[in-house]
Amino acid sequence: MAHASSDHYYVPHGSHWPIVASVALTVGVIGAANWFNGNASGQMTLFVGLAMVVFMMFGWFGTVIRESLKGAYNEQVDRSFRQGMMWFIFSEVMFFAAFFGALFYARVLSVPWLLGGDFSTHEYLWTGFGESWPTNGPGNVGGEFETMGAWGIPAINTLLLLTSGVTITLSHWALKANDKSKTVLWLAATVLLGVVFLGFQAYEYVHAYQALNLTLGSGIYGSTFFMLTGFHGMHVTIGTIMLIVITIRAAKGHFSPDNHFAFEGVAWYWHFVDVVWLGLFIFVYVL
Known part of the structure; x- marks a missing residue:
């Protein structure tokens, strides 16, 4: 080339x-x-x-x-692509940091304040409000609901994404070793894990709406839950599409051990998605 x-x-x-x-x-x-x-x-x-x-x-x-x-x-353009991808991922970090910040504010600051801060505001505005997290807020917005447990589908999805981080790394090693068949094999495995993750998340959403009455309208808990997990699911969807594209490209021989930024850029993005999910699993499901 x-x-x-x-x-x-x-x-x-x-x-x-x-x-x-x-x-x-x-x-x-x-x-x-x-x-x-x-x-x-x-x-x-x-x-x-x-x-x-x-x-x-x-x-x-x-x-x-x-x-x-x-x-x-050339190499200078390659450096520009790398810098652009790094800044893009940084912007994505800030994107999710804003939503994690909203969860922190609601859970650690605003709800305790409503429960009886120094001015006991809730006694005047929301008499009888005495819930703790998770809450659907004063007035029982959206009705009663059940929370999503951490050790069912969320734990399985955590294992799936962690495994996908390993498979894409193995694919990268195979690419640098100029082993085309293993590169494609491990990429295909990563795609499969991403698709299974999305399938489980779709099932989890249906279960939340139908069995738990947990919806986007279930107060601050419901809105932060679906906002964080939903945007993450969107990123997993985009990442999976990107993985499919580079799998096809790898099968066509578009990459070489010394020239494969597209592969690396997608791998960086996928590892970012993995790390964000770990934060979600801990702060949304476990704590």
Whole structure:
């Protein structure tokens, strides 16, 4: 595979994909906001926005893959990709840090304050409110519910993701050893583990709604539970799609021991997803 000279930096041509991404995300956010506020058109608008995001991702990434295979990139571009991926993962860390912060605030600060802080505000506004965590807040928002136990499906999903971290590492080692068959085999195993994780999470959500009456509207516990686990599930879905793509690329021989940033970028993202889940398992399910 030819590569661009290390003396020149590749400047990409004009691209329509950033505009498509901006429009897609805007449509998706507008749809979600309307859906959550009870507007009938919100759900369809959200799905249209998500479909546009998927279209954009495949189109934009496909362009990058074709340019890479043509040898348009050099070591300097590779460093730029790595720095960009690191900053992207950092932004994702901050994204989840905000939601973990919301959980911390609700659980450690606001609920104890409502239960009888220095000013005993609840005695005036929410007489009789005396629950502790997990709570659905003053007024029993969303009705009575049961919490999700940690040692059933959540524990199985923890084992699945930890195992997937091992399989993708084994695949990376095989790639660096130029063993194509084992690279693809361990990547396929990682994809399978991700799909099984998502299947179990979907079952857990159905069980929560139907058997536990635990919904997104079950007060602060329900909203933080589904917000954290739901966004994590979305990231696992995206990560699984990325894994499928690099599995196909590995099978086609797109990677070499010295040139496989796309593989490494997806592996970094997947390890990030693993670490976030460990935090979720401890702070949402166990504690």
